[in-house]
Amino acid sequence: MPSNEGHEVRRILTSAAAIGLLAGMTACGGSSETPSGEGQAPSGPIELTIATFTEFGYEDLIKEYEAGHPNIKITHRKTGQGGPHHQDMLTKLTAGSGLADVHALEEGHISTFIDKADKFNDLNEIGPKDLQSRWLPWKYDGGKAKDGKLIGYGTDIGPLAMCVRTDLLQAANMPTDPASLKTMLATWDSYFAAGDQFTRATGKAWFDSSSQIFNAMVNQLDTGYINRDDSLAIESNTKIKQAWDKVTGAAKRGQTAKLTAFSNEWNSGFKQGAFATKTCPSWMLGVVKKQAGPENAGKWAVVEAFPEGGGNWGGSYLTVPKQSKHPKEAAELAAWLTAPEQQLKAFKTTGNFPSQVKAMESPELLAYTDEYFGTTKVGELFANQARKVTKAQYKGPRDGQIQENVTSPALAAVEQGASPEDGWKQAVDGAKKLVR
Amino acid sequence: MSQTTARSAPSKSDIAVVPPRRPSPWRDRLSRLDVKASPYLYIAPFFLVFGVVGLFPLLYTGYVSLFDWELGDDNPVFIGFDNYVELFGDDQFYKTLTNTVSIFLLSSGPQIVIAVLLAALLNARLRMPTAWRVGVLLPYAASLVAIGIIFANLFGPNYGLVNSVFELLGLDRVDWQANRFASHIAIAIMVNWRWTGYNALIILAAMKAIPREIYEAAWVDGASPMRRFFSITLPLLRPTLIFVVVTSTIGGLQIFTEPKLFDAMPGSNNGGSTNQFQTVTLYMYQTAFEGQHFGYASATAWVLFLVILVIASLNFLLTRRLVR
Numbered sequence: 080m081p082s083n084e085g086h087e088v089r090r091i092l093t094s095a096a097a098i099g100l101l102a103g104m105t106a107c108g109g110s111s112e113t114p115s116g117e118g119q120a121p122s123g124p125i126e127l128t129i130a131t132f133t134e135f136g137y138e139d140l141i142k143e144y145e146a147g148h149p150n151i152k153i154t155h156r157k158t159g160q161g162g163p164h165h166q167d168m169l170t171k172l173t174a175g176s177g178l179a180d181v182h183a184l185e186e187g188h189i190s191t192f193i194d195k196a197d198k199f200n201d202l203n204e205i206g207p208k209d210l211q212s213r214w215l216p217w218k219y220d221g222g223k224a225k226d227g228k229l230i231g232y233g234t235d236i237g238p239l240a241m242c243v244r245t246d247l248l249q250a251a252n253m254p255t256d257p258a259s260l261k262t263m264l265a266t267w268d269s270y271f272a273a274g275d276q277f278t279r280a281t282g283k284a285w286f287d288s289s290s291q292i293f294n295a296m297v298n299q300l301d302t303g304y305i306n307r308d309d310s311l312a313i314e315s316n317t318k319i320k321q322a323w324d325k326v327t328g329a330a331k332r333g334q335t336a337k338l339t340a341f342s343n344e345w346n347s348g349f350k351q352g353a354f355a356t357k358t359c360p361s362w363m364l365g366v367v368k369k370q371a372g373p374e375n376a377g378k379w380a381v382v383e384a385f386p387e388g389g390g391n392w393g394g395s396y397l398t399v400p401k402q403s404k405h406p407k408e409a410a411e412l413a414a415w416l417t418a419p420e421q422q423l424k425a426f427k428t429t430g431n432f433p434s435q436v437k438a439m440e441s442p443e444l445l446a447y448t449d450e451y452f453g454t455t456k457v458g459e460l461f462a463n464q465a466r467k468v469t470k471a472q473y474k475g476p477r478d479g480q481i482q483e484n485v486t487s488p489a490l491a492a493v494e495q496g497a498s499p500e501d502g503w504k505q506a507v508d509g510a511k512k513l514v515r
Numbered sequence: 516m517s518q519t520t521a522r523s524a525p526s527k528s529d530i531a532v533v534p535p536r537r538p539s540p541w542r543d544r545l546s547r548l549d550v551k552a553s554p555y556l557y558i559a560p561f562f563l564v565f566g567v568v569g570l571f572p573l574l575y576t577g578y579v580s581l582f583d584w585e586l587g588d589d590n591p592v593f594i595g596f597d598n599y600v601e602l603f604g605d606d607q608f609y610k611t612l613t614n615t616v617s618i619f620l621l622s623s624g625p626q627i628v629i630a631v632l633l634a635a636l637l638n639a640r641l642r643m644p645t646a647w648r649v650g651v652l653l654p655y656a657a658s659l660v661a662i663g664i665i666f667a668n669l670f671g672p673n674y675g676l677v678n679s680v681f682e683l684l685g686l687d688r689v690d691w692q693a694n695r696f697a698s699h700i701a702i703a704i705m706v707n708w709r710w711t712g713y714n715a716l717i718i719l720a721a722m723k724a725i726p727r728e729i730y731e732a733a734w735v736d737g738a739s740p741m742r743r744f745f746s747i748t749l750p751l752l753r754p755t756l757i758f759v760v761v762t763s764t765i766g767g768l769q770i771f772t773e774p775k776l777f778d779a780m781p782g783s784n785n786g787g788s789t790n791q792f793q794t795v796t797l798y799m800y801q802t803a804f805e806g807q808h809f810g811y812a813s814a815t816a817w818v819l820f821l822v823i824l825v826i827a828s829l830n831f832l833l834t835r836r837l838v839r
Contacts, residue, residue, distance in 0.1 A: 162782040166804060173587025195587065339692075339779035343667065347674040480805055484785055491780075491788035495693035505789065512607075513806060 124149070125405050127412055130156040130179035132164035135234065135395075136425035137416060144415060151408060161185050171402075172198050178400040180409035181416075184231055185395045186221065187482075190305070190474035192398075196224035200399040203229045206410035213419065218434040221471040222396045225307075231396025232417040235431035237360030238465035239295060239390035242367055246378045247355040251280035257382065264384040267296060267325060270356075274334040277355055284336035284354040289326050289494055290487040291340050295358050295390050296322040297482075298472060304482070304510060305475025313481070313510045320503070326490070327499035337494040346370045352378075358385075360392040361432040361461040368451045381452050383460045389467030394434060432461055439465065477513050485509035573820075580813035586803070591810065598814035608815065610790055611798040612822070614699065618774070618794065619767035621703035622710075627759060629707070630714035631752070635744065637715065638722045648719070651712030662709060663776030670701040670777070692779050695791040702792060705773045710766070714759050721755035722748060757834045764827045768819070771796040795819050 131137060141153050156179055158164040165188040171177035172195060184192055192199075211219055214233045222231035241264050245255040253276065254260070263273045274285030286292055297303055297319055304319070306312045313319055329335070336354040338345040348354060349370035357367065359381060367379055397413040399406050415421060419437035426433050426444060433439060439462040447458030486506050493502035580598055584591035602608050633651060641647055654662070669676045670691040678688045691701045725748065733743050749756075774792050778785060784801035786793020793801075795815065803812035 160782070169586065169807075170804075338673070341781050342779040344671045344673050344675075344779060347671075351674070353673075483780075483783070484801070484805060487780065488783075488785045488788040488790075495690065495788055497789070 124152045125408055126152045126154065127181065127405060127409055128154045128156060128179035129181040129183075129397075129412070130158070130164070130168075131183040132158040132161045132185070134429045134431070135183065136427075136429035136431060139428070140416060140421050140424060144412060151412070153412070161188070165191070168192075172400060176402055178402050180399065180403040180405055181413045182398050182400055183234070183395050184398050186237075186391070186393060187479050189221065189231075189396070190476055190478035191480070193224050193230065193474060194309070194476040196226065196228050196230050198401050199228075199230040200401055200403070200406050200410065201228040201230070202232060202399065202410055202413070205399070205406050206232075207414045210414060213417070213435050213437070215434055215436060215439075215465060215468070217391070217468050217471040218394070221474075225473075231398045232413050233434040234395045234397060234417055234422060235393075235425070236434040236465055237362055237391055237393030238432065238461045238468065239385045239392055240359050240361075240460060240464050241382045241385055242357040242359035242363065243380050243382055244352060244355045244378055245380045247281065247283065247352060248277065251277045251355075253277060253280075255380070260380075260382045261384040264382060264386055267322075267386045270386045271325060271329045271334065274329055274356075275332060278333045281355075282333075283352075285329070285334035286356050286358075287336050287338050287345060287348060287354045288340050289330045289335050289490040290482075291358050292329075293322060293326045293486065293490055294482055295385075295392065296326065297486075298390050298392070299387055300472065301470075303472050303474060303478050304486075305473070305478045305514070307473055307475070309475050311510055311514045313507055323503055323506070324499065327493050327502060330490075330494055331499065335494055337491075339491060350375070358392070361457075362393055362430065364449060364452065364457065365430055368449075376451050377453060379452060381455055381457055381460060383463060385464065385467070388469070389464050391465070391468050394432070432465070434465075480513055481510050485513060576813045576816050579809055580811075580817055582810045584808075584810035584813075586807035586809055588809075594810070598811050599818070601811065602814050602818060607790060607793075607798060608795070608818075611786070611793045611795045614695075614774075614786070614790075614792055615768055615770065615794045615796075617696075617699045618702050618706070618770055618792070619764070621699055622706040622770075623760070623763045623767045625703075626707045626711050626714060626763065627756070630711050630718055630759070631749075631756075633711065633715040634718040634722055635748070637719050648716060651715050653712070654709050655713045657709075659709065659772050660776065662705060663773055666701065666705040666708070666773075667777050667779075671779075692777075692787060693791070695787075698777065698787060698792040702770070702773050702777055705777070706767070706770060710763065714763065717759055718752060718755055721752050725751045753835070757831060760830050760834045761827050764830050765823055768823045768826065769796050770794050771800065795822075 129137070129141070137155065141155055145151060145153055158167070164183070165185065168178065168182060168184070169191060172192070210232070213219075215236070218233040218236055219229075222233055223229050241260075243255075243260060248255050253273070254263075263269055271285075277283070277285050300316065300318050300322075302312050302316055304311065304313050306315070330337075336348055338348045338353065349367065350372055352375070357363065359367070364381065371379060397417055399409045399413060403409045417435070419433065419435035419441075422431075422433035422435050423438040423441055423444065425431055426438070433444070438444060444458040445462065446456065448454060449457055486509075489502045489506040489509065492505060493499055497505070579591075581593060581595055582591040583594050583597075637644070637647055637651070670678075672678065672688070672690045672692050675691070677691070681688055689697045691697050729747055729751075730743055733747060738746065771794065774786050774794050774797055775784060777792065778787060784793070784797050784805060786797050790798075796819070799812050799815040799819065802808050802815060806812075
């Protein structure tokens with residue numbers, strides 16, 4: 080008997096081990112992403128690497144570049160999401176090795192990297208000359224460090240417009256003709272006033288999430304959370320507090336759907352029609368379309384207006400880190416990829432809105448429509464919205480972190496029941512803790 | 516010549532002169548060394564690897580914790596124990612520590628009780644025993660990230676399945692994200708889902724090793740199944756239970772992925788809008804890789820290490836006491 084039991088024990092453990100092994104194997108299978116081309120002989124062509132995240136639409140362009148430059152071989156490293164891409168980028172930047180020759184950097188993360196500008200090449204120095212006029216001025220300035228060094232060539236932008244559920248507005252007996260919508264979206268005050276009217280009439284929420292509105296408002300200010308001397312501005316800049324009071328006030332009056340942006344619940348919120356307006360950078364159209372689904376086609380309209388002018392959310396830069404062994408060639412590649420012609424092609428494959436003036440003037444872009452949003456010429460609309468942005472706001476160190484880890488959670492806390500004053504205290508304390 | 520001397524009287528010198536089968540002195544020493552040293556050599560790889568990936572990081576973390584060390588800092592400033600002093604006055608640290616202990620108690624406690632009961636059930640006569648055993652282990656084999664995403668969906672405050680079922684049953688909806696205790700329960704359920712089956716199998720293996728004669732004797736004496744369970748099974752499971760309790764303490768106090776994925780904000784390390792479910796490891800990770808304060812994060816890591824040591828030994832003593 081005992082021997083039999085020993086056998087039994089072993090069998091249990093074997094099956095356990097087998098499953099464990101299986102789990103381990105699948106885990107390995109998921110994470111093995113060896114950059115190809117690293118083990119090749121260094122003789123012959125110059126090997127460049129380019130690292131991007133999500134979709135830049137560069138696959139065909141890279142082939143085209145290789146065809147035109149037989150001495151250059153390019154390896155494209157892609158990461159699915161922006162978060163891990165930038166985390167990885169920061170680690171490798173500080174470790175001093177591992178970055179690609181051309182490394183993409185997103186606008187929302189630029190504050191983390193711009194104060195480490197000494198670890199990037201000055202593209203004005205090593206790259207082709209006189210490219211500045213390519214870009215919208217604010218996009219070009221956004222890629223500059225405090226000392227004027229250009230660390231990134233602009234790729235795409237995310238000019239802001241407003242998306243509106245016209246059917247919900249009609250249900251609330253509110254006008255939905257473009258002229259009235261533009262008046263409604265003239266200022267934040269008029270926007271929140273319309274929100275009160277809508278919420279009273281329907282009992283539904285006006286916007287998806289407080290932080291989505293608040294971030295846009297803060298982005299429009301002359302300075303953000305950080306002053307030019309890198310001191311904390313959250314308290315000294317009274318306009319931030321004013322924006323806070325407006326948003327939290329509207330939230331407490333029932334205008335927010337209390338959905339955390341990009342969460343699963345937020346996605347469901349689109350399907351359920353949980354809110355009537357959405358701050359809409361150009362790339363958001365794809366999100367709206369996907370999350371609201373075909374059953375809501377034609378209900379969303381894009382309005383060529385944004386409270387108090389315009390704004391930008393998103394878009395990237397191509398940098399050439401100092402680690403690169405072929406900085407000149409890398410800068411050339413980056414300059415070529417960010418030329419108007421190439422970014423227009425990328426726009427056609429991915430919808431990433433180009434930041435180049437010439438690309439924005441192209442008839443193809445201006446005539447672009449998306450039937451999900453009716454007959455509106457969205458290409459022209461966003462080109463116009465992009466021109467309404469007047470300047471690049473200075474993004475001091477940790478500016479992005481304050482938005483992600485301090486003010487957004489504090490606004491969520493207010494939505495979950497905290498008083499606006501307690502939320503503000505949480506935001507200020509959190510920002511002070513980060514910037515010390 | 517040697518023959519004659521050998522025959523007449525074997526002397527000391529003679530023995531020394533007949534060496535054919537005797538190993539040379541250095542070979543002798545080598546073989547003795549072999550016996551003595553080889554075992555250490557054989558286990559050396561483990562200690563070497565442990566030294567490189569375990570001990571060195573541990574000690575180096577201690578070293579880093581004495582500096583004001585920003586990520587990528589070329590000249591970190593030595594500040595002695597200032598990081599520790601600051602940590603002990605940090606409200607967020609205590610909040611995250613409370614969260615961690617709360618989630619640990621809500622997960623490990625029920626987990627071990629259920630695992631023992633599950634093992635007892637699996638120990639009964641069942642059709643297709645292997646299928647059942649593999650079945651309870653399946654959640655363990657599933658990807659943690661997948662489990663995290665699914666559970667975060669189930670516990671969605673607005674459109675989650677759990678709240679829909681609650682509403683159907685006439686119960687109040689629960690805001691699993693905002694409510695601190697509710698969020699701990701949701702995360703603990705996620706942890707238990709993954710680890711209960713694993714622990715149950717370890718306990719089942721130990722149960723199988725209990726000699727049947729003892730049960731038969733107890734049965735002959737008229738002991739009820741309950742009595743047999745409490746007086747035979749549990750006491751004999753003690754060493755295994757100690758092992759399970761200690762390992763789940765170590766794991767439970769380092770919970771990271773579950774609360775990270777539970778947060779509605781994708782990729783966030785905040786642990787909710789007011790850190791209501793941020794654990795110490797999550798806070799440490801946020802400090803290091805978002806806040807870039809490596810020194811402070813290292814100090815947190817060391818304090819967490821000591822906390823785990825204390826709680827694990829407490830659990831060890833308790834388990835030894837309780838299960839006699």
